[in-house]
Amino acid sequence: MEFAKKRVSAQIGKRNKLIFYTLMMALPIIQFIIFWIFVNINSILLAFRTWDFDRGDYVWNGLKTFGNVVNLFKEAPFMLSAIKNSVIVYLIGLVLGTPLSLIFSFYLYKKKILSGLFKTILFLPHILSALIMVLLYKYMVDRAIPAVHEMITGSAMKGLIANTDTRLYAILFYNVWTGFGTSTMMYLGAMSGISDSVVEAAELDGITPLQELWYITIPLIWPTFTTFVVVGFVGLFTGQMNLYNFYGDDAPYALYTFGYYLYKAAKEAAPLPQNYPDIAALGLCFTAIAAPCTLLLRKMLDKFGPKTV
Amino acid sequence: MKKKTIAFILSALFALSAASVTACGPAGTNNSKIDVQIDEDKSQLYVANLQGGIGYAWLDKVIKRFEEAYKDEVFEEGKKGVQIIPEREYTVNGSxxxxxTDDWEVYFNEAVTYNTYVMKGELLDVSDVVKAPAKTGPNTKESKTIESKLSPNMQAGLTAYNGNYYAIPHYEAYRGVSYDVDVFKDYKLFFAADKDNGNDGFIIDDDDVPSVGPNGIPGDYDDGLPATLEEFKKLCNRMVLVGVTPFIWPxxxxxYTEYIVDAIECSIGGADEASVYYNYNSYDKPVSVVTGFDGDAPQITRQTIDNSTGYLTKQLAGRYYGYDMLDTIVKNIDSYAYxxxxxxxxxxxxxxQEDYIRSDLIGKPIGMIIDGNYWWNEAAPAYQRSLTLGEGAADRHFAWMPMPTAVGEADRAAGAKEPVLFNAMRSFCFVNANIANKPAKVKLAKEFISFCYSDESLQEFTTTTGVAKGLKYELTSAQEKDLNYYAKSCWEMRKKATVVSTLPQNRMIIENExxxxxxxxxxxxxxxxxxxxxxxLAKYSAAKYFMGQWIDAAKWSSDYGKYINN
Incomplete structure (x- = not known):
């Protein structure tokens, strides 16, 4: 009797676990099916089709749509800017943002002066919506800074975004500034996982903070570092440098990135079925470039990165 | 126990999210956007209206009259009368x-990509409504058809896809320039009839006879305004001289700065040329085409444009002159603009808009604003706020500014052109095709839109909003008198003008938007x-910028060959 009760109880427990698991997994799986599998399959198929105005439907078009992509690269006025800006954003993030994040994370990790306050300040931009942050930033650089400049020097100056010579740098600064918090927090999280005994042993051996960062910390958080670098590389084709938040649909060509163009093109294509195939083909071309490069980059980072064992 | 609690919370959250998805969906009686009580004894019609610069007051008025007129009508068995439910928060762009999948049944929206929706079969065919007289009640109608109120260009554009009507124009929105009449008067910025009056051609006293203006007719709405681009530039310089900032724009x-380019290309080029921009075809009417530049002077020929020479659309002279004016403004931006x-x-x-309204009241006058004709509606809260700024704040006089119709005195001699307004907003009324299988709904929707296009409704729209509908109709003198100063100036201009629509008639454009x-x-x-x-801003000239838009003839033939000689 007791055994039967235990068995029923175990079955109920198993069933409840199954319900719990199903509920936990249902939403992400549905989301994955709709927004990843379905969208991507549809997008791949669209790249080989064209809109037939007489039939009011898509028809197979072979590889002709990819010819339009080649023309887009040859003729679209913003492509040069898009290539240049997308690379600049990635490189600035990699060369400037990443080392700064690492150093700052290390500072916070070592719990130096005001590290708690800095942590809060750094994460503050992520509490506010990106649109509000952009609005605040625009007022800061296009109103406050010129006003302060005029107060001090007596001469007028254009805002940093209003001025066509400085706007790219102003927007790049915003991106580094607001992106800084996320990467710093992630690195800090990884650093917190480093065993205290390892650090203490090194300190007993007389290691300097710089040596600790270079020989212990970075090798031990290398997987996190690798993830950021690889994800950043993928962002080369998708990152829009917050341009939509700054300009909406009206960003100047000189500031275009691939990500902004793709986002805007997809948005504007929404009611026009004839526009989708070109964008789908462009996306596929980007994937064809990005996917092997990403895998290669990952492999290289794994191969040439520091070894911890 | 802990697991059970977590499972319960997750289940509740999941159920809640599913419920939220349901609630956000269709616009039925459960729709959160509707704040009216559904009357089950009446037939309902759901009407979406984009607020934009036009608002809801006009819709509330027409609904009230329609519900009253149709209170005894039966559209569905067991129901008598009609309840129109307007949507009040709909901010989705018409594009x-x-x-x-939308349950709104009738739409008044802007930026509508008309031919795309038609092509996808998403708009209900309303040809029977358009080709019949507008209804004024269940058993009464006007004598003339709605179609007869449409301009030939609009008729051609609306039926270009397959000969049927799927929409009726909603409001007309023009892009261009408005000016502060009080500033022009106070600072003597009107041109005098006597060009050699010793004041550089500007009036000296208020009772001086003003020049005839761009339309060449004395004693009407545009007297004293610049008739040529040369005069327009002279006016800007004069403004700077007397302490008025010529322009403001966002x-x-x-x-927005291109609104002035669009307005000038229409006024200089005329209606036929302006229509070419949206058809790439002049339909056998000769237009002015720039073939090159001799120094700064454009070399112009008159010729027709058809599908085979559609690339010449990018070389139309009116646009160059528009750029030339904008170039002048930008090159002098520190003194010409706010x-x-x-x-x-x-x-x-x-x-x-707020800075413009306040400018004269705070002693820093701005002469002109570059914006659409709906700006005054949008600026209503700003106007209310400006009332605290002292004497004269309530009694403001802004007016639509007709653009110059000639480049210089020399070509003005060829005769003034009629004014042209560029209806840029692609604003339409249409019925959702997803009600096609509901005969009662279709009948009700068609009765309602027909009612909305009676002369009485059109007049009511204009007197309420100050903006014209995109059809031909008149206002009574009493109605005209009741319009506010700005609306009156727009209406007066519109009466004399040809309105150019952006709706293409050319199949080549319909398929290559x-x-x-x-x-x-x-x-x-x-x-x-x-x-x-x-x-x-980057110091390039108007000619350079203009020529940078030109299309190579060979490439045109290669890209659009299938539309040539068809």
């Missing part, structure tokens, strides 16, 4: 409507600009 949206108009990312169109998607981008010297303002 991105998901009509098949610094955050450089594209400081925040110079690319300031924080200066929105609402801010520009990108050709008319954005018309001001330019590519030259390995530089590319999406607004002329940017190009001119």
């Amino acid at each position: 991105y409507l998901l009509l098949p 610094g955050a949206h450089a594209g 400081s925040l108009s110079n690319n300031n990312s924080t200066h929105s169109q609402i801010a520009a 990108a050709l008319i998607g954005y018309l001001h981008k330019s590519n030259f010297d390995h530089q590319s600009y999406n607004t002329a303002f940017e190009g001119f």
Whole structure:
């Protein structure tokens, strides 16, 4: 009797676990099916089709749509800017943002002066919506800074975004500034996982903070570092440098990135079925470039990165 | 126990999210956007209206009259009378409507990509409504058809896809310039009839006879305004001289500066030329085409444009002169424009309107604003706020500014052209095709839109909003008198003007909408600009920017060959 009760109880427990698991997994799986599998399959198929105005439907078009992509690269006025800006954003993030994040994370990790306050300040931009942050930033650089400049020097100056010579740098600064918090927090999280005994042993051996960062910390958080670098590389084709938040649909060509163009093109294509195939083909071309490069980059980072064992 | 609690919370959250999805969906009686009580004894019609610069007051009025007129009508068995339910928070742009899954039944919207929706079969065929007289009640109608109120161009554009009507024009929105009449009067900025009056041609006293203005007719709405581009530039310089800032526009949206380009290309080129921009075809009417430049002077020929020479659309002379004017403004931007108009990312169109309204009241007058004719409606809250700024704040006189119709005195002698207004907003009324299988709904929707296009409803729309509907109709003298000063100036101008629509009639354009998607981008010297303002800020000339838009003839033939000789 007791055994039967235990068995029923175990079955109920198993069933409840199954319900719990199903509920936990249902939403992400549905989301994955709709927004990843379905969208991507549809997008791949669209790249080989064209809109037939007489039939009011898509028809197979072979590889002709990819010819339009080649023309887009040859003729679209913003492509040069898009290539240049997308690379600049990635490189600035990699060369400037990443080392700064690492150093700052290390500072916070070592719990130096005001590290708690800095942590809060750094994460503050992520509490506010990106649109509000952009609005605040625009007022800061296009109103406050010129006003302060005029107060001090007596001469007028254009805002940093209003001025066509400085706007790219102003927007790049915003991106580094607001992106800084996320990467710093992630690195800090990884650093917190480093065993205290390892650090203490090194300190007993007389290691300097710089040596600790270079020989212990970075090798031990290398997987996190690798993830950021690889994800950043993928962002080369998708990152829009917050341009939509700054300009909406009206960003100047000189500031275009691939990500902004793709986002805007997809948005504007929404009611026009004839526009989708070109964008789908462009996306596929980007994937064809990005996917092997990403895998290669990952492999290289794994191969040439520091070894911890 | 802990697991059970977590499972319960997760289940509740999951159920809640599913419920939320349901609640956000269709616009039925459970729709959160509707704040009216559904009357089950009446037939309902759901009407979506984009607030924009037009608002809801006009819709409330027409609904009230319609419900009263049809209170005893039976559209569905067991129900008597009609309840129209207007949507009040609908801010979705007309370009991105998901009509098949939307339960709104009648729409008044803008930026509608008409032919795309038609092509997808998402708009209900309303040809029977358009080709019949407008209804004024269940058993009464007007004598003339709604179709007869449409201009020939609008008729051709609406039926271009397959000969049927799927929409009726909603309001007309013009892009261009408005001016502060009080500033022009106070600072003597009107041109005098006597050009050699010793005051550089500007009036000296208020009772001086003003010049005849752009339309060449004395004693009407445009007297004293610049008739040529030369005079327009002279006016700007005069303004600076007397302490008036000539222009304001929203610094955050450089594209607004192209409103003045559009307005000038229409006024200089005339209606036939302006229509070409949206058809790439002049339909056998000769237009002025720039073939090159001799120094700064454009070399112009008159010729027709058809599908085979559609690329010449990018060489129309009117546009060059528009760029020339904008170039002059940008090259003198520090004195010609309000400081925040110079690319300031924080200066929105609402801010520009408020700064403009306040400018004269705070002793820093601005002469003209570059915006659409709906700006005065949008600026209503700003006007209310300005009332605290002292004497004269309530009694303001702004007016639509007719653009010069000639470049210089020499070609003015050829005769003044009639004014042209550029209806840019693609604003339409249409019925969702997803009600096609509900005969009662279709009948009700068609009765309602027909009612909305009776003369009485059209007049009511204009007297309420100050904006014209895109059809031919008159206002009574009493109605005209009741319009506010700005609306009156727009209406008066519209009565004399030809209104050019952006709706293409040419199949080539219908199938290649990108050709008319954005018309001001330019590519030259390995530089590319999406607004002329940017190009001119970078010190490029109007001619350079203009030529950067030209299309190569061979490429045109290669890209659009299938439409040539068809």
